[in-house]
Amino acid sequence: MTPEQPHEQGIHVILVDDQMIVGEAVRRMLSGDEDITLEPIMDPTEALDRIRTRQPNVLLVDLVMPGIDGLELTRRLQSDESTRDIPIIILSSESDVHRKVDAFENGASDFLVKMPDRLELVARLRALAAKAIAEKQLRLMATRLQKQAVALDEANRSLQAMNVSLESDVSEQRGRLRSIAMLGNELARIQDIDILMERLLTEARRILVADAGASYLVDADRLRITHAQNGTFDGTDFSESFRRSAVEIGIDHKSIVGWVAETGEVANIRDAYELDGNTPYAFNDTFDKENGYRTKSILAAPLIGATGQVMGVLQLINPCHPDGTSRDQFDADDETAIRHFASMASVSMQNAQLTRSMILRMIRMAELRDPSETGAHANRVAEYALVIFGEWAQRHGLSMEERELQRDKLRIAAMLHDVGKVAVPDMILKKPGKLDDEEFATMQGHTMVDEALFDELLSGYDEAAAEVVRGHHERWDGSGYPGRETLVRDDNGYLVFPTTPIRNGREGDEIPLFARIVAIADVFDALGSQRSYKEAWDDERILALLREESGSHFDPELVDIFIGGIEEIKAIRAKWSPNRSSED
Numbered sequence: 001m002t003p004e005q006p007h008e009q010g011i012h013v014i015l016v017d018d019q020m021i022v023g024e025a026v027r028r029m030l031s032g033d034e035d036i037t038l039e040p041i042m043d044p045t046e047a048l049d050r051i052r053t054r055q056p057n058v059l060l061v062d063l064v065m066p067g068i069d070g071l072e073l074t075r076r077l078q079s080d081e082s083t084r085d086i087p088i089i090i091l092s093s094e095s096d097v098h099r100k101v102d103a104f105e106n107g108a109s110d111f112l113v114k115m116p117d118r119l120e121l122v123a124r125l126r127a128l129a130a131k132a133i134a135e136k137q138l139r140l141m142a143t144r145l146q147k148q149a150v151a152l153d154e155a156n157r158s159l160q161a162m163n164v165s166l167e168s169d170v171s172e173q174r175g176r177l178r179s180i181a182m183l184g185n186e187l188a189r190i191q192d193i194d195i196l197m198e199r200l201l202t203e204a205r206r207i208l209v210a211d212a213g214a215s216y217l218v219d220a221d222r223l224r225i226t227h228a229q230n231g232t233f234d235g236t237d238f239s240e241s242f243r244r245s246a247v248e249i250g251i252d253h254k255s256i257v258g259w260v261a262e263t264g265e266v267a268n269i270r271d272a273y274e275l276d277g278n279t280p281y282a283f284n285d286t287f288d289k290e291n292g293y294r295t296k297s298i299l300a301a302p303l304i305g306a307t308g309q310v311m312g313v314l315q316l317i318n319p320c321h322p323d324g325t326s327r328d329q330f331d332a333d334d335e336t337a338i339r340h341f342a343s344m345a346s347v348s349m350q351n352a353q354l355t356r357s358m359i360l361r362m363i364r365m366a367e368l369r370d371p372s373e374t375g376a377h378a379n380r381v382a383e384y385a386l387v388i389f390g391e392w393a394q395r396h397g398l399s400m401e402e403r404e405l406q407r408d409k410l411r412i413a414a415m416l417h418d419v420g421k422v423a424v425p426d427m428i429l430k431k432p433g434k435l436d437d438e439e440f441a442t443m444q445g446h447t448m449v450d451e452a453l454f455d456e457l458l459s460g461y462d463e464a465a466a467e468v469v470r471g472h473h474e475r476w477d478g479s480g481y482p483g484r485e486t487l488v489r490d491d492n493g494y495l496v497f498p499t500t501p502i503r504n505g506r507e508g509d510e511i512p513l514f515a516r517i518v519a520i521a522d523v524f525d526a527l528g529s530q531r532s533y534k535e536a537w538d539d540e541r542i543l544a545l546l547r548e549e550s551g552s553h554f555d556p557e558l559v560d561i562f563i564g565g566i567e568e569i570k571a572i573r574a575k576w577s578p579n580r581s582s583e584d
């Protein structure tokens, strides 16, 4: 991504140093990085309060200062709940280097000798800021999940890898490493693993300039392809074709990516069709044959987690020059860059995997209660919702950055739309026949548990999830539910459900966009599925209902979009319902 990120995504740095000249020098070094803002503090006794209120992303602290020295300040920041998590870089002069151990023992995250190289300073600031964001997310979830023990050494490893890499003196390579370092911060914010994998592939192809590529996740004892991109057939998403031709990739030497996952090594191949027989792996040419493509050079790197386990593989195919003409092969600099990229990527992946496991857990909880609310239903509704949103965003001219951020939130929110059903009694939830009014009123309560479920659970994501839980049964004409009704608790703390159905909700664009989108996706999927109280409808009948209720139940623009994308919708349904008989 470009350095011109919105301010709220920038990195705020506080420098505590009693010498004005240091502040000036650091400011100059950071002046080219518009997303990094520097706030110098010269009096260390003022620093504690300022840091508490300003909550910077990273601190630069001078070692030797009058009054409170850098070690003392670090100790105090570390013992204060509100500042403990802000990473600290100690700045020292050459003669203080022997105090490095003291600094780390007092809780500093890093140690730099004044004045550091500009590039190194920026890289370390970025890496520490990214790590702090990832850690904050992780902590939030880890508390909630009790004991997901996820180590974060990974971030430190990537920092070390970067320090080594920065010694490279080719300036083009420095530029690439720098843009990789800058990505870390942004990637740490992507919560959805699928969206993250797509983004990782896109960025790796962009930075290393590769015509094609694919991303894989380790799924039990196999590799599952998540995305495939190919510049030669621009605009075509090959993920589906790849899923078909390479569904079963074992973690073994039968394929290149399998070998990479098995060994944790990088594979750099000049020509996949001229493996000399000494290589431990073979090349699988199914994709080339099916699509008339010529895979030549391949660079494949493992994505390795904190405890050393391989989480996935990134594979780049056919390197190009920046002008698009092809290059003979990936070189040693490319290998360094992909290693570095993979190491950055894995910090964000662990974060996203944790979110995913938490969401799947919530969905399984709902599934235990109501077997019609399966993970497959949640995934289908989420993917239909993304199709609708993609076209809506196109029509409304959203920037790529905005689209990406919103897609991530929507997918998570859509997957959780019906988790509120965990609060509905079995007798009603599993009733084989039609619900009476009072039972339906209770059922409506599943849209009113947003506050009970989502406080800070998903940090930035709870808002979108709460909107969708609360709004997915609203109707465009205002006849839906639950409007602004909320559940109260009785004296024992139990939620009190409504006893008469609510029929006046919010209307039109009072209903949040994500809720309007999920309403269509959910009804389409509910009607096409068998429920304890109804049979599955055929597609013709479903589409007739969507058209008929366009403008009354559903946002008419979104119905148009949905029907326009119906082929894609059906392909998604087929992917998530392998046993379903075809209706076309």
Ligand code: C2E
Pocket: 428, 429, 430, 431, 432, 433, 434, 435, 443, 473, 522, 523, 526, 527, 531, 532, 533, 534
């Ligand atoms: P659900 O089964 O996931 O259905 C979601 C939404 O799809 C429904 O929201 C409704 O808008 C639409 N839908 C589902 N089945 C039909 C149908 O046969 N005809 C029509 N015209 N629309 C349908 P709604 O009505 O607000 O219901 C919310 C949830 O309440 C349903 O989720 C389901 O879990 C439960 N529910 C609704 N009616 C009954 C019922 O008669 N018996 C039982 N056991 N549960 C019901």
Ligand code: SIN
Pocket: 193, 194, 379
């Ligand atoms: C997953 O990552 O397990 C689901 C893949 C998908 O939703 O496409």
Ligand code: SIN
Pocket: 246, 255, 256, 257, 258, 282, 283, 284, 285, 286, 287, 295
């Ligand atoms: C392989 O790495 O051999 C399988 C993936 C591909 O078709 O490129």
Ligand code: SIN
Pocket: 360, 363, 364, 374, 375, 376, 379
């Ligand atoms: C589930 O785990 O309940 C299904 C979700 C999936 O298919 O990945």
Ligand code: FE
Pocket: 417, 418, 446, 472, 473
């Ligand atoms: Fe619902």
Ligand code: FE
Pocket: 417, 418, 522, 526
């Ligand atoms: Fe649903």
